[in-house]
Structure formats: C-alpha cells, structure tokens
Amino acid sequence: MKRIRLENIVKVFRSGLRSASATAVDHVSLTIEPGEFFFLLGPSGCGKTTLLRIIAGLTAPSSGAVWLGDRDVTNLPVQHRNTAMVFQNYALWPHMTVRQNVEFGPRMRGAPAATRRQQAADNLARVEMGPYAARKPNQLSGGQQQRVALARALAAQGDCLLLDEPLSNLDARLRLHMRHELRHLVKSTGITAVYVTHDQKEALSMADRVAVMNAGKVVQIGRPEEVYNRPATKFVADFLGEANFVPGRISAPAGGGVRVETAVGELLAADCPSREIGRNVLCCVRPERIELSARSADTRGGAAPNDTASLTATVAESVYLGEMRQYLCDLPGGNRWKISVLAGADKAIPPGAAVMLRVAARDVALLPA
C-alpha cells in the first residue's frame, strides 16, 4: 500500500477545433494516505472519473504530477503503474473464464502458473466466487460480475485499488448490501483505495475521507461527518443531502459562537469561520436536525435552551416517506423549509397548523454568502 499524491493536476480536453476545449480537471492537489479508503464524490461531468483515470495512467494530465509512494509516475505507461482498477461496467473479458480473468494480472506480472492459480483461487474465495471459477462472465449475475471484477483487481496486487462507480450497475437492494461488503473487503486487504461515485450515501457510508468535486475542482476534503455537517460551500451542502438555506448577518457573539439575524428569525451558530460582526453569511440547516412541535403541544412555551433558536412556522405540506415524515413549513420572509422527523405512530400535524421549530447552535453551518 502506498501514498497517492496529486500535484496541481490539470486536464484539458481539446476537440478538433483548436478553440474548443473543456477543462475536466482544474488544478487538483490532494494526498491519499496509505491504506486509506478515499472517495471522489461529485455530480456527472465534474471530472472525478478523469482524475481516477489520470491516477491509473489511462488518461494523461495536461499538467501536474502523480506520485505513487515516493515515485513520480506521471509519465509511466499504464501497464507499469501497478494500479489495479475496477471499471464501471467491470470490463470482464467475455472470451475468458472467471479464473482466466482473475489470473490475468498475475500472468502479466510474470507469476508462475502455480502462483497465479493460487492467487486467483484466494481472491475468488475472498469474494465468495470460488465455485464460479470455470464460468464465463456472461453466465454470472451483475453482482457476481462485480465481485469477479474486484477479485481480478485484488489479484493483481497493485499498489493501490481504483474503483470507478463499481456499484452503479447493481439494483438498489444489492447496492446497499455490497456497500458494507466492499468496504470490509477493501479495508481487510489494507490497500490504498480510491473510489469514484456520484452517490453521496455511498460515499458517506463507506469512505475514510471524501473529496467533493465540482466543475473539475476539489471543493472540500474531509471525513464524511465533516463534509456533511460542516460543508464548505452551498454546493457541498446541497450535493451531500437536503438542506435549508437562509441568508443572514452576524449580529453578536454568543458563547463560543455567534448570533445571526435572518429573515426567519435569529439563529445561533456554534462553529463559525469568522466572528466579524456585520458579516453576511448563508445559514445551512439539515432537515433532520430541526426539532418540530405543534405550537399548542409545545410545553416549553417558546422558551428554549441558551444554545437553541426557536422559530415559528406554519405547516404547508406533509409527506410520508416510510421511516420518516417530511414537513414543508412556511417561515417568515417567504422561506419554505423542509423538516424531517421520525414517522412514529403519532398523527401527522395537518397543513395550516402553527408549529415551533427549534434549531440548536451546533446544527447551524455558516457558509460564505
């Protein structure tokens, strides 16, 4: 397992016309630690797959450097990089059996027949595909093909494992199951792994660290909890899940945090990058972090703890989502917020009802306005 270091990577794709070009990766620098399960997360076309292919050597960067361990591999041909990749559509060779597919990497690296057979058997066993070794890829289900692709990559004993949306072709149920299994498998090998996905739940539930990308740039890097709870920009907050936004201005310090005047009322924020009074900010609150109660049932009568803001709202709509219920509430200033609560046996609050919203200071993230 090796450290992967990307230095100021730029990739510009040019079409036939000299004037037409598109920047897929825009000055990206990051370091992936040995043994880390690192995710590149972003919407389609943000450059995450291009970045992965640059690490693999399948795409040459326009500028910048790729380091694998203490070696600059920027100009090293793909076949000499020793990066094992799992492709989005698996790229299993239909003219070879499962075993032959898995043996291919060791064979290319000159392993003797007995060794590569053993490696194939070990890795197929690891992904529980041993009994299918003699089958051809087209005789396997999507999930089985995905496991074989992983076994093939692991058998190559690369310095790092690169995974390009490996679960995107599986159905929702299997995808959920494979998330845990894949993380377990990757972590058990201790290999440095880079995983590309546009599915934020996949990233948040599997990653050691996540790099959120947009328009070719890395917008934020951090542990899943960090990027979710403390997004650096509105894009990150929005892309990682549902969020309510309201612009405001820092009005006063409050304990370790600040008070923020907004159109929906005064909010408290515990963690803020700046305490400059009068500074314009964008407040972000996740729907599940808001406590909602019917005004009539609110026994605290509007009194809230020191670190919690209370807002008044009216229920506009209620949507039942199974385990959760989502309320759309109208707040002052024409704002409509989403509030998610666990859907218990209680009757839903009807539309038109006045409600009290409580937002704790630790649940308010302040973003640049």
Add this chain to the structure above:
Amino acid sequence: MKKGIETTRDKPSSSLRLCVSAVKPFLPNALGGGVTLLLLAALVLPIALVIAGGFAHEGRPSLYWLTHALTNRILLGQLVNGLALAAATTIACLFVAIPLAVIRTRCSFRGAGVLSALLLVPLILPPFVGALSMRRILAQGGVLNRILLDVGILGQRFQDWPDWLGSGFAAVVVLQVLHLFPILYLNASAALANVDPASTQAARNLGAGPLRAFWKITLPLIRPGLFAGGTIVFIWAFTDIGTPLIVGFDEVLPVTLFQRLGQADVSPLTYSLVFILLATAVSAYVLGKFVFGRSATAEATKASIAEETRRLGPAGTLGAWLLFGTVIFLALTPHIGVVLTALSKRWVNTVVPSVFTTEYLSFVITRPATYRSILNSLMYAGASTAVDIAIGCLAAWLMVRSKIRGRTFLDGLCMLPLAVPGLILAAGYVALTVKGSPLEAIGPMRNPFIILVVAYSVRRLPFVVRGVSAGLQQVPVAMEEAGRNLGASRAGVIFRITVPLIAANIIAAGVLTFAFAMLEVSDSLILAQLENHYPITKEIYRQMSSGNVDAAAIASSLGVYGMILLGGTFAVAGALMGKRLGAIFRA
C-alpha cells in the same frame, strides 16, 4: 511477487528500449501514413493516370476527348442506358427488400430464420453466370415457353412464342435484382433493428395507423441505411460488365469499355469514357451518402425499449412463407438453371434435361485449362485476402482506436473503392502497366498476378475495414484498458484481448473477401488477358463465348464449384457474424 516487479522495473533501460519508447508515440501516425500512402499508390494513382489519359490531346492538357465522348450520341445513349439500368435495378431491389426486411424484423413466424438465410443465397453467384441459364429459361425456345406450351397457354407455332428476354434491358435488370436485392435486404434489416421501437410506438400512441407510422417515422429513420445499401447496388448495376455481355445487351458503357480496354493500344477516348463512368459513380455515392444518407440516422436512435415482434398466426405465416418463398424461388432460378445445365447430358426441347451426367463436373477439374483457372483464382483470392486482412485490420484499428491525424481522410480512402467500380480500377491498372511503362512486366499482357491481387485487395478492402471496425466498436475500450491496467503491453492487449474478441469479425470479413475475390468479374475479365493467368470467371466467360456445343455445361460446372465455395463461405460468415453481416455491405 511484488519484489519481482520492482526488480524488473528498476532495471536500467537499454538504448534500444529508449529508442522504442521515443518512437512509440509516433507509431500510430506513422502506420496511418503508411496505409494512406499504400492506398494512394494502389487506388488513387491508377485512377489519376486514367483520368489524366482522358484529358490529354496531342501532348497537351485538353478537354478534346471528353467533349468528343459527351457529344457522341451513341456513347451518350449508352450512358443513359446504364443510368436507367442502375436506377431500375435499385428501385426494384428496394421494392423487393423492404417488405421482406419489415416482415423479418417486426414479425416472428415458424421458419423465419431458414427463409432469411435462404434470401442470401442469390449472392453466391455472379449474375453473368446466372445469365446463361436465364437465357435457357427465358429465350424464345426456353424452358418457360415449353412449360406454357405444356399447359396449353402457347400454341405449337414457334414463331408466335414470345422472347422474354426482349432487347435485353429487362433481362439484365431482372438478373441484377435477383442477385443484388439481398444487399438491400441486409441493410434494411440492420437499419430496422436499430430503430427505437418507442419512436414508432409514440406515433401509434398519437393516432397514426401502422402504415402511416411506417411511412412517417420508420422510413425516414431507416433512410440512411437504405441509401447506404442502395448506393452499392446502384454502382454495382451501373458498372456491371458480365450480365449485359452474356445477355447480349451491349448498349451500355461498361461493355464498350471492356471491348476497348482489351485492345493492345488503348485510346484516350477510352480513358475519357472511364472518367465519365467514374464521375457518375462518385456522384451517385456522394448523393447517397451526404444527401439522402444524412439527417436522422437510424444509428443515432438507440433503442430505449426492446422490440416486441408480432407473432404471426397460421394465415400470416402462410402469407409470409408465400412471399419469401416466391422471392427465393425466383432468385434461385438462375442457380437451379446453372446446376441443371452443369448436370445435363441432353437438354433439348424439354423442361428439364432428358439425360443427366456428372462428366462435366469431373471434366472441369481434370482439364488443365479449367483446373488451372480454379487454382489461379484460389491463388489470387488467397493472396488478396491476406493483404486485405493485414491492411484492413490495421486501418480499422487506427480509425476506431487511435487519434491519428487524418483519420477521416483515411476512412474516406478505405471506403473509396465502394464508389470506384472494378472496371475503372482495372482501367487504371491497364494505364499503369501500359506497354513501355516501367510496370509493363506486371501488366495484363505479361504476368498480371500482382495487379490482380492488388485490384482484388483494393476492391474488397472496405468489407474488411467495415467488418473489423464493427467488431472493434462493439468491444468496450474499458476491456482493453483493463488489460493495460493489469500490466499488459499494447501489443499484449491486442493479441490477448482485442483479437480474440473480434476474431469472428476478422474471419467473417476474410471469408467474404475471399469468396468475392474468387468470383470477381470486372478486374478478372480485363486484367487477365493470357490464358494461363485466367481466373475462374474469365474461364467461364471464355467458355460461354466460345460457341462450343459443351460450352454452357462446362461454364455452368465452373459456376457450380463457385457457388459451392461462396455458399460455404457465406454460411461460415453468417454463423460467425449473425446480424452484423449487414454492416459489411454499407457504403
């Protein structure tokens, strides 16, 4: 194992390896340049020579011969005849092929696969061989009139019997249609299979009836496919020499050219005729490809839902069988005629031969002249196939997988032979090897092995390029990238992954190329002038025009061997490529 890898990688690079790695990035461009130069030399240069020959008068550039040709009423008449012949053949082919393709792709019925395969059988016999048997069937004293006499429709008076061949125009059209409609059938089927069923269903949902939906939606979507095949049929029919020659319809330019090119001294007028023929063929190609073949391409519509074929009931199945059966029977009539002629000891005034024999079939493989022609053809076709596979695979790979400069130009160059009739190319080789030129030794009057192999190769190159390209396009790049990612070199990936995955395409394109080369007509008739270099088709032509009593039987016996060979190769190609076979016959 990792240690081993490090050790291997850490080895100091030798100067040779450095050299190789320095050259590698330029290799695709160098290969592309090489293929382009080869094609320019083998295809463009001979044609340029012919054209130049037609534009020179008394040692100076001049339009004299062109003007002379275009003001000659006889020659103009021949040009118009050729255009009419090609247009009639193409339109008739469309009328035959489209209904068959629609039924085959939109309906399912018992025996559909067999009938569909039988529809391709007509391709296995050059129409000029079938012409011989058609003459026996449709002439005034032919089989058809004998049948009509037997059933009482015709009277005993021979002079009153109709000559179904007439002036020969209709006979040539019929023979060409029976031979060429499978090309359009394959194209129409492929285009229909590419149309997203949802587009037709949307039209039906919005109130269009089945015919209106077909006319307004399906037909425009498959138009590029139809014109791609239509162009091939048009040019094929426009420049066909063999069929008009045998039928006796001499009033077309190709026949005149054939007669003039066979002369020892070729006049500039002949070259200007070649230019006229070429200009017309290229115009047809350009018109087909860029005017009619544009707009909504069938390829651009990707199926969003699977096509549900309509299961035909007993009546529908019977109707489909009748339609397919009639077309197949008519298309196979020349073949049946050739087989019967080859097996007939005595066939006079009867519907079928009164005495059968296999002596002609044995005779042609024991008689030195005919046996040698078979061997010659095997040699020419084998060599040209090897050349086609090598250059075609390389060109296809460069076009599909590399990003070399001038890919579009190379693609155009590889497809150009589809627009350049064999007759014109042959004229080019005649001009290239004319008496007194440095290449005279490989000319038609000396030893034409090389020019025949080159001519066959150039003519069939598009089939290999198309076939292999289709295969490469179906192999996801990720499969090759996966190989490279796991440590295989570029060559290792090509031989371990790409070639095994497209082997079926390469073999199919190879067998088709071989088969077509075996029964190549235009180049063979013009470029093989000495008897010991005759390929099988030239020998058939010589036999048929010899006037000998046994000539028809001997020529037909050679035709039977040709059919067996082509039939076998088509079966192999069809089994290997399935529906993708149609991709080969695209302009």
